[in-house]
Amino acid sequence: MKHPDTAAAAFQKMEPYLYLAPCLVLVGLFVYWPLANTLFLSLSKTNAMGEAVRFAGLSNYRNVICSGEFLNSCIVTGKFVLLATVPSIVFGLALALLTKKREKGTRVFEMLFSLPVVIASASGAMLWKLMLSPSTGFVSFVLGQKQDWFTDKRLALFTVAALTVWLSVGMNYIFFLTGLRNVPQSISQAADMDGAGPFQKFFYITLPLISPTLFLTFVMNVAAFAQTFTQIMILTRGGPEQSTNVLVYLIYNNAFVNDRYAVACVQSILLFLILLAVTVLQFRMEKKVVYDS
Amino acid sequence: MKRKKFSLGIVLLCVAVLSGTFFGCTSSSGQASSSLGNVMSSAGKQTNITFWYSMGGLGEKALQKMIGDFNSSQKNIHVDAKYEGSYTDAMNKLKNSIKGGQLPDIVQLGDEDTRFMMENKNVVPIQDLVDAEKYDLSTLEPNILAFYSLGGKLYGMPFNNSTPVLYYNKDLFRAAGLDPENPPKTMDELIADGKKIAQKDAKGNLKVSGCEINNSDINEWLFSEWMCLQGLPFADNGNGRSKRSTAVAYDKNGGGQKILQKLLEVQQSGTASSAKNINDIFGRFVSKQSAMMLSSSAGLYTVLTTVGSKFQVGTGPMPTISPDDKGGVSVGGAALWMMDTDDSNRQKAAFEFIKFMVSPEEQAYWCGQTGYFPVTTKSYDLPEMKQLLSQKPQFKTAIDQLHKSSPQNQGVLIGTFPELTQQYEDVINKVLSGEWTPEEGIKNAADQANKTIAEYNENNPLD
Numbered sequence: 082m083k084h085p086d087t088a089a090a091a092f093q094k095m096e097p098y099l100y101l102a103p104c105l106v107l108v109g110l111f112v113y114w115p116l117a118n119t120l121f122l123s124l125s126k127t128n129a130m131g132e133a134v135r136f137a138g139l140s141n142y143r144n145v146i147c148s149g150e151f152l153n154s155c156i157v158t159g160k161f162v163l164l165a166t167v168p169s170i171v172f173g174l175a176l177a178l179l180t181k182k183r184e185k186g187t188r189v190f191e192m193l194f195s196l197p198v199v200i201a202s203a204s205g206a207m208l209w210k211l212m213l214s215p216s217t218g219f220v221s222f223v224l225g226q227k228q229d230w231f232t233d234k235r236l237a238l239f240t241v242a243a244l245t246v247w248l249s250v251g252m253n254y255i256f257f258l259t260g261l262r263n264v265p266q267s268i269s270q271a272a273d274m275d276g277a278g279p280f281q282k283f284f285y286i287t288l289p290l291i292s293p294t295l296f297l298t299f300v301m302n303v304a305a306f307a308q309t310f311t312q313i314m315i316l317t318r319g320g321p322e323q324s325t326n327v328l329v330y331l332i333y334n335n336a337f338v339n340d341r342y343a344v345a346c347v348q349s350i351l352l353f354l355i356l357l358a359v360t361v362l363q364f365r366m367e368k369k370v371v372y373d374s
Numbered sequence: 375m376k377r378k379k380f381s382l383g384i385v386l387l388c389v390a391v392l393s394g395t396f397f398g399c400t401s402s403s404g405q406a407s408s409s410l411g412n413v414m415s416s417a418g419k420q421t422n423i424t425f426w427y428s429m430g431g432l433g434e435k436a437l438q439k440m441i442g443d444f445n446s447s448q449k450n451i452h453v454d455a456k457y458e459g460s461y462t463d464a465m466n467k468l469k470n471s472i473k474g475g476q477l478p479d480i481v482q483l484g485d486e487d488t489r490f491m492m493e494n495k496n497v498v499p500i501q502d503l504v505d506a507e508k509y510d511l512s513t514l515e516p517n518i519l520a521f522y523s524l525g526g527k528l529y530g531m532p533f534n535n536s537t538p539v540l541y542y543n544k545d546l547f548r549a550a551g552l553d554p555e556n557p558p559k560t561m562d563e564l565i566a567d568g569k570k571i572a573q574k575d576a577k578g579n580l581k582v583s584g585c586e587i588n589n590s591d592i593n594e595w596l597f598s599e600w601m602c603l604q605g606l607p608f609a610d611n612g613n614g615r616s617k618r619s620t621a622v623a624y625d626k627n628g629g630g631q632k633i634l635q636k637l638l639e640v641q642q643s644g645t646a647s648s649a650k651n652i653n654d655i656f657g658r659f660v661s662k663q664s665a666m667m668l669s670s671s672a673g674l675y676t677v678l679t680t681v682g683s684k685f686q687v688g689t690g691p692m693p694t695i696s697p698d699d700k701g702g703v704s705v706g707g708a709a710l711w712m713m714d715t716d717d718s719n720r721q722k723a724a725f726e727f728i729k730f731m732v733s734p735e736e737q738a739y740w741c742g743q744t745g746y747f748p749v750t751t752k753s754y755d756l757p758e759m760k761q762l763l764s765q766k767p768q769f770k771t772a773i774d775q776l777h778k779s780s781p782q783n784q785g786v787l788i789g790t791f792p793e794l795t796q797q798y799e800d801v802i803n804k805v806l807s808g809e810w811t812p813e814e815g816i817k818n819a820a821d822q823a824n825k826t827i828a829e830y831n832e833n834n835p836l837d
Binding site: 129233 | 384462466490579647648650654657661663789790792793796800803830832834
């Protein structure tokens with residue numbers, strides 16, 4: 082059944098695409114074209130200007146995967162994600178549980194706990210760098226002993242992870258608080274009447290009911306922490322003997338300091354594939370872990 | 375009907391916002407487009423030139439004053455100066471602008487990028503303008519000119535140059551029974567002095583250290599300077615000057631191992647703390663927790679200003695590896711490079727600015743405000759320079775050290791210097807922690823470096 086007014090019909094068909102056009106152009110320019118370019122460069126040998134010199138096929142990939150530095154960065158990134166995600170979630174959940182009830186003065190604590198989120202990671206990193214400086218730092222003065230927080234290869238990753246946890250706990254806290262407050266009162270009251278203790282209430286009722294929030298936070302945290310860069314750049318620059326050389330910093334270093342654009346492109350593609358695989362794994366897990374009411 | 379008008383309105387709004395963003399992007403790059411510059415200069419009005427610099431802190435203040443003086447001293451040329459972050463950031467921005475087309479007229483880049491800039495086709499060698507105007511280069515320091523020249527042709531105009539010096543705390547020296555006017559001249563003397571000065575607290579931790587030798591910000595620079603002091607080349611092919619280097623030479627001539635050996639001895643003497651970057655080392659020195667500091671002479675003004683009257687600061691030449699080293703120091707720092715904007719008016723204007731910046735008066739001012747030594751010998755005739763040197767003799771050390779060296783001692787020119795710096799970081803840390811011996815360290819460093827150099831030469835052919 083044809084619409085009598087064909088100009089209007091054509092417009093109506095095109096209309097959604099016209100709305101999408103600006104967004105598509107921006108995304109195309111800033112996401113898809115660079116992705117295609119990166120893929121192309123990863124298959125070539127590049128010169129110091131970042132231009133492709135000749136086709137190299139998969140030899141770049143072979144070199145990178147077999148190189149010690151890529152494996153080291155994967156391990157460091159994995160360690161860092163673990164060191165940052167677990168405390169972020171645990172502390173975020175603990176703080177949310179503490180301020181769950183809307184009592185007098187809760188508002189103040191809500192603000193205090195979520196405040197670090199608004200601090201730019203660069204500013205936060207600079208702050209910690211000054212505070213933890215072994216010779217002139219406030220922390221060294223208070224503790225009375227000098228500790229090489231950032232230059233000791235066994236400590237550096239923990240210190241950076243601690244800073245990251247401090248910066249991101251607020252975000253998790255906000256999510257968990259909302260999730261906890263959405264647990265229907267009726268269920269917890271019914272549990273109380275049945276004589277459930279606080280631990281039983283937590284593990285059998287609260288946790289399952291906030292499991293969608295938990296899952297979402299976990300996925301977001303892993304993806305975000307795997308791409309940390311700012312703190313590493315400011316605090317350790319890959320760290321004492323590569324102990325904080327996370328993947329994104331490795332890519333930056335190879336591309337912009339060492340002029341090895343092809344290697345950096347390969348590593349970017351590999352990072353993308355790794356994160357893709359991890360996310361797919363996580364969503365496969367979702368069905369088993371998240372309680373679906 | 376209403377809905378159609380509304381939809382159309384939204385679409386037009388989106389298009390307008392989008393195009394506004396793009397036009398905003400191009401004009402917010404902050405550089406006068408070359409066509410506009412042409413029109414202005416041909417009409418006899420001001421020529422605008424852009425200058426990218428990477429000085430921060432007190433150096434930036436001095437630089438801003440010099441640029442302001444230039445702009446207000448005449449009406450034909452206006453310099454638009456932009457802070458570009460570190461030399462690495464400036465280099466990356468430059469590479470992007472080479473691909474994108476909007477080149478700056480002048481850019482300040484560090485010595486590690488010298489070879490890359492010399493080989494780059496978008497650079498206008500300073501020699502071209504020197505020849506065109508018959509500018510007299512003889513008043514400039516020959517050692518510095520030698521560093522930035524290849525085959526007798528000057529490529530970049532040296533502007534802020536320094537040598538490594540030994541800063542030391544005269545009060546701590548006196549307290550330890552050492553002669554405050556006699557800083558250690560060799561590394562062995564440095565270790566001996568350090569042992570007298572170092573103090574441990576009750577727990578056995580180092581309270582006051584002698585001298586730190588692991589400074590991640592300048593480790594590779596110090597290494598290459600020690601090669602120059604030994605009179606040995608860092609890389610083959612005349613340190614990359616007669617031809618492009620194909621391999622490093624510090625392993626074969628033994629100089630590298632001697633350096634690592636001496637650094638290990640300092641570490642083993644227990645007189646160096648574990649401070650590893652310039653901020654921590656500087657912090658220790660100015661707070662009297664460390665008696666000596668090996669660093670660039672460019673920080674002298676900052677050191678003196680920070681220390682104030684807390685203690686007397688002395689400067690001495692960089693200690694040599696062994697007492698009979700016959701070499702000299704090479705200059706570090708940065709130079710002003712001219713980019714080929716295809717506009718001879720702007721190039722002439724840029725050269726006018728460059729000439730101003732290396733004039734005796736400006737260089738004398740610059741020296742006093744930073745610690746970089748003047749690139750022109752004529753600065754020493756000026757009364758303000760004579761006054762500076764008599765009131766603050768610490769400034770003399772770097773200058774004397776420069777004059778004792780020869781053009782033959784000038785440092786290596788190699789395109790992959792930044793990457794070699796990183797490889798060396800791992801090497802020096804593993805050697806100082808005992809994981810590798812100095813021999814293993816040098817072998818590893820050389821193997822990695824040679825691979826990097828070979829790959830660079832393969833992917834960046836000189837045609």
